[in-house]
Amino acid sequence: MLYQGECTSLQCGQFEELLSLREYEKKGLTCPTCAGSARTVIQAVPTVGAMPSRPIEMNQIGQSFTSNSEMRRYFAKHPGRHVVDKDSAEWRTMYDDTRNGADAAAKAKGYKDVRHEQRSVKRERDRKRTLEAGVDTPKLVK
Numbered sequence: 001m002l003y004q005g006e007c008t009s010l011q012c013g014q015f016e017e018l019l020s021l022r023e024y025e026k027k028g029l030t031c032p033t034c035a036g037s038a039r040t041v042i043q044a045v046p047t048v049g050a051m052p053s054r055p056i057e058m059n060q061i062g063q064s065f066t067s068n069s070e071m072r073r074y075f076a077k078h079p080g081r082h083v084v085d086k087d088s089a090e091w092r093t094m095y096d097d098t099r100n101g102a103d104a105a106a107k108a109k110g111y112k113d114v115r116h117e118q119r120s121v122k123r124e125r126d127r128k129r130t131l132e133a134g135v136d137t138p139k140l141v142k
Contacts (some may be wrong), residue, residue, distance in 0.1 A: 007031035
């Protein structure tokens, strides 16, 4: 890595030194002019435009936004959509309705509930994978 340093005596000025991370951790930076100790200089990293540290993700609506203004524009174009707090009664009702719908769909397929369907599908997928791999699975005795 290329490290930028500055002599601690401040008489020699700044310099650049190419070191491996192991060498840097072992001995640090030394001034090439006076062989004295040096400190690492951390420079700003140039970027193009605004760089948010993390995009805003809205999993409820399946969107991610890079800025608050982009999020406001989205909600202005879609007036019926809004963010619901997970602790609210509206969220609980929406969650329960979705869960009940999934359970009803699973029961229509012959399962007890959606979790039973998920376990059965996973078990069947794993069984097919072991058969494709040619691995014998032990038979369970009832």
